[in-house]
Amino acid sequence: MPEFKIYSTPPPPPNDKKPNHTEKNGSKHNQFATDFLEKLKQNPGDLSAVSSFVKQHEGKVFKAQDLSMRVCDLSGTDYMGQKYMLDSWQNLYLPKKTxxxxLGAVDNYFGLQLVVLVAEDGHVFAYEEERMFLLSSSLPELIKNGIDENPKIFEQEKSDEEDNDLSDDDLSDDDEVQKIRQRTRDFVNSKSEEFADMLKFF
Structure with missing residues (x-):
């Protein structure tokens, strides 16, 4: 079964054994996260438990079956001090406000940073360049079965006000705007192809 794996550093050898890890449900995870994961088994969307875990273990490396990330809150990401980014993730990407x-960050993922979030329904997401990837239905599920083979992707929805601020006719003759639009289209297309290639590779 193909797997999409996210590592900020090269993954460990298949038979690598480290004393700070424990086997559970066929997956490895750090011992310091055991109690936290037990809480999420009872209530996958316990955001207070997530917040407490992050405060207690900030800076540690959390390793799941397909994921290696640095535990941190928003201040430990590239979006430090940008609370509006968290607001946008909660309000602008999913079908309803969530x-x-x-939970943490995956640094240097193809030169970028992935921000890993846990939602109130327990779902685990990764944010990268105006896209939200649904990694798993819950963190315990992620530990047990790894990242979903075909992660669902959510993109930011534009409001009607944004759409109506400037019409296409107003901008169609602006060469600089056209260049920006083309660069944006090229970037989005390249990221889509890259993500698909990664899924096929693993």
Missing amino acids: KMEV
Whole structure:
């Protein structure tokens, strides 16, 4: 079964054994996260537990079956001090407003940073360049079965006000705007192809 794996550093060898890890449900995870994961088994969307875990273990490396990330809150990401980014993740990407807590970050993922979030319904997401990837239905599920083979992707919805601020006719003759639009289209297309290639590779 193909797997999409997210590592900020090269993954460990298949038979690598480290004393700070424990086997559970066929997956490895750090011992310090055991109690936290037990809480999320009872209530996958316990955001207060997520917040407490992050405060207690900030800076530690959390390793799941397909995921290696640095535990941190928003201040430990590239969006430090930008609370509006968390607001946008909660309000502008999913079909309905959803409270979220930042669980950590995957640094240097193809030169970018992925922000890992847990939602109030327990779902685990990764944010990267105006896209939200649904990694798993819950963190315990992520530990047990890894990242979903075909992660669902959510993109930011534009409001009617944004759409109506400037019409296409107003901008169609602006060469600079056209260049920006083309660069944006090229970037989005390249990221889509890259993500699909990663899924096929694993």
